[in-house]
Amino acid sequence: MPETIDLHAPGLYLNRELSQLEFNFRVLAQAQDPAVPLLERLKYLCISCTNLDEFFEIRAATVRTAQQFGGPLPPDGIPPTQALELIHDKAASLVEEQYRYWNETLRPELNAAGIRILAHSSWNARQKKWLHKYFQDELLPVLSPLGLDPVHPFPRILNKSLNVVVVLEGKDAFGRSGGMAIVRAPRSLPRIIQLPPEVSGGQHDFVLLSAVLTAFVDDLFTGMKVKGAYQFRVTRNSELFVDEEEVENLASALKDELASRGFRPAVRLEIAEHCPKPIVAILLQNFGLTENAVYRINGPVNLNRVTQVYDLVNRPELKFRPFRQRPADLDEDSPFATLRQGDVLLHHPYQSFQSVLDLLQHAANDPDVLAIKQTLYRTGKDSKIIEHLITAARNGKDVTVVVELRARFDEEANIRLADQLQEAGVQVMYGVVGYKTHAKMMLIVRREGKKLQRYVHLGTGNYHAGTARVYTDIGLMTADPDIAADVHDIFHQLSGLAPKIKLRRLLQSPFTLHAALLKKIAREAELARAGKGGRIIAKMNALNEPSVIRALYEASQAGAKIDLIVRGACCLRPGVPGVSDNIRVRSVIGRFLEHSRVYWFGNGGKPEIFCSSADWMERNLMRRVETCFPILDPKLAERVFDEELANYLADNLNAWLLQEDGRYLRVSPPEGDMPYSAQGALLARLCG
Known part of the structure; x- marks a missing residue:
């Protein structure tokens, strides 16, 4: 008799945070795809940066909280301290790849196309003069540098704000010896500055505010010598904690909590890569962080701000072709x-x-x-x-x-x-x-x-x-x-x-949806055992709910064929012998963000198809009010199946297959087959 496999075993579950970081590698791959228009590639790079910000504000912050206060281990069994080390290693690899691509490929390609994001080292005399005047007229009046001494302790640094730590030598007007100062970039000014064509010679020449601030920061410290100026940014825990049962007015309580969100515990420090180690150590100490929370940056620490260039440059040939959205077949008058x-x-x-x-x-x-x-x-x-x-x-x-x-x-x-x-x-x-x-x-x-x-x-x-x-x-x-x-x-x-x-007709979280999903998955398992071909196809944003994953494993063991289209984090490990041999997981990353949730069950030749606001996640199934609705009209049900499921299973351009070890491999057209994009096919079919 074969040995029973424990479906609760940690080795059968992928880590949620590491899987989420894998998603950002797939977004970055879109930026690196030469088939994508140049300015769209810039946007994808910036999306990967903002996604990483949110990852640290929420996911990494949650793990750090678990490290400090304890709690049950996740299904993968990785304790928080180890998880934070793994997060750091993978996130550092992602950051290194983001800036390598920016410095070595994307920025030069933008430059060749006449869109220049000018580094300080490349400014000519005329540009430098104009930018210095911009600093004097626009920045200087609103800057408030803060020298660090016993009277001026380390300031509170706002979440994700751009700051410069300045190392000084000499004495100021009061005879105080130089040391360190903090300069915060004004939040009221644009983070990217477009140079006038008559000054720069180009129609689309830009400079980051951070570059202007560091270039002329010595103007703030007359009589002292600036030994170094280093950009940094701190990311803080942005989860809100309101005990709803203890407050009389939720709106009022949230207002109070929002006021302090920008100064919650730190989770990440981004710092210019050439910043001396003693300065980094001082920053880490003040933010209560350890070395596995620091990321050294080869470029602007707020690279995501470059996304503004997309809207400032009117170059249609460097963007996706516009498309015409089709209206629904509704009578306008009735x-x-x-x-x-x-x-x-x-x-x-x-x-x-x-x-x-x-x-x-x-x-x-x-x-x-x-x-x-x-x-x-x-x-x-x-x-x-x-x-x-x-x-x-x-x-x-x-x-x-x-x-x-x-x-x-x-x-x-x-x-x-x-x-x-x-x-x-x-x-x-x-x-x-x-x-x-x-x-x-x-x-x-x-x-x-x-x-x-x-x-x-x-x-x-x-x-x-x-x-x-x-x-x-x-x-x-x-x-x-x-x-x-x-x-x-x-x-x-x-x-x-x-x-x-x-x-x-509807299924609802937190009452019936979870139980109904388990029942429908179990039904497909029984059909498979009876030789009636159990079949499941489901599309969602994320999958992490352990009992749903176990039910899918059991259905796979019974012989049911399961295809999952999961855009983001997926904790199910496909392809494990004897457990998930019959499960395939793919992720599609394209022009549009895949957000629809569609569940299809073969039901022995009488298929059921549902659309939902809920992912197969613990929070959606247990802690939210969600709806899941059937598509009852046979023609519409067929349309949803064709457009949202079969269409995506055929994609061989923008699809990635999840491997047993948690890595994703990009799908490519088999030799002799035509390239096929699910989103491209829908644009042609529905908008052409």
């Missing part, structure tokens, strides 16, 4: 009549988010619409969604909005948003204590004759017109009575007026 005839599917960004805005605008001004209910997680600035909701309220409709105040890095914006809606007469709720409301739902109630009719929009992505142009997501508009009744019940549940509910 969208509700369209939905009564059948469901409407939206595939963003190929199809326009404007269709969702048009539906809401129509509802806001339709005299027969009585009520609108909406969840908001992220919306963006000057959102038309907000404008239409306010219009609806002012038109006398009952408008209820669930605003998630705890949407990471959007907390402050959502507090302002909630205030704005309340001032307009909208009823605002903040969701449920202990559970972020991550579901994407809109419900419209309309009087039609003697009855009330409900219309619903459900989505995998946020109600954010900006991200709907660059993220792939699925949206469903429907008048299906069961789905509409489910959405109605969930809104009542969120308001605190309903007990645990039994839904008709």
Whole structure:
């Protein structure tokens, strides 16, 4: 009898943080791909930098907190101290590759294309004169250098702010001996400066503010000698800690917490690579960090700021070709009549988010619409969604909005948003204590004759017109009575007026989605054991929930064929003999950020397909309010399968296959086969 394999064994799980760093290597690979237009490659490089910032603010910070205060080990069994060492090694490798590519390849290619980001060493006399005047006129009046001495201890350094540590020699006007000073770059000034063509001779010549600051920093210390000036940046823990059960007003508590976010414990120090070790040691001591938190930088410590060049340079030939988003097939005068005839599917960004805005605008001004209910997680600035909701309220409709105040890095914006809606007469709720409301739902109630009719929009992505142009997501508009009744019940549940509910069509976190997934995976395992070909295909952003991973392992052991399309971190280890032989994991990184979540189960020839706001992560399945909705119309179900699953399994240009050891290998077209891009195919099919 074969030996039973322990599916809880740590060796069967990949480390979440290391897997997340692997994702950033794949983003960087897009920057290094010569087939990608030059300015898009610049943007990918900067995205890999900002992703790394967020990684340290959240993921690395979480591991450091676990190191300090303890807690259960993750499924991979790696203790926090060891994990931090592994994180440092992989992150240092990523940083080294980012700057090597910037210095040796991308910057020279930009220069050859007439887009110059000028280093201090390359400034000619005329450029230097202009930049010195810029320093005198724009920077000097707002700079406040701080000398370090017993009266002026080491200052509090704001999260991710650009600073320069200056080493001085001599005596100042008060006879104080030189030592060290800290100069913080003004937050009010642009981080990249465009030189006038008449000064520089080029149409697109730029200089980083950090270069100007370090070049002329000696102007701040008249009579003293600057022995060295070194850029540095500290990254801090940006997780917010609010005990929701202990506060009377969540919005007020979050405001207080946000005020201190910029000065929470440090997790990373970036410093110019030529900074002397004693200076680095002083900085580490003041930030409470050890050597495995320092990253020596061969270039500007705020390289992500170069992304501004993308918008400042009007060179269409160096960017992706524009495409025309297709609207949904909705009757402009009567969208509700369209939905009564059948469901409407939206595939963003190929199809326009404007269709969702048009539906809401129509509802806001339709005299027969009585009520609108909406969840908001992220919306963006000057959102038309907000404008239409306010219009609806002012038109006398009952408008209820669930605003998630705890949407990471959007907390402050959502507090302002909630205030704005309340001032307009909208009823605002903040969701449920202990559970972020991550579901994407809109419900419209309309009087039609003697009855009330409900219309619903459900989505995998946020109600954010900006991200709907660059993220792939699925949206469903429907008048299906069961789905509409489910959405109605969930809104009542969120308001605190309903007990645990039994839904008709939808699956919901934290109540039914996790259990349903396990049941459906187990069903495919049973079909495989019975020789009926168990099959699972699922697409998501991340996968780390241990019981779901174990269920997938068990299905693989039973013979079910499983394909997972996981954009980011994946803790499942594919290809382990006797465990995950039948599981393949691929990641697709392309022009658009893959954001849709789609789950397909073969079900013995009667396939089921669901779209969801939830990844297969512990937080989504256990600690958030999420929705998972079926695509009931057979034609739309076939379309979702073809566009979101089969299409991505065929990609041989932008796909990466996860290996058993956690590395990813890029897929290439087999000899004789045509290159195939899933996103390119959808652009041609839906936008051509």
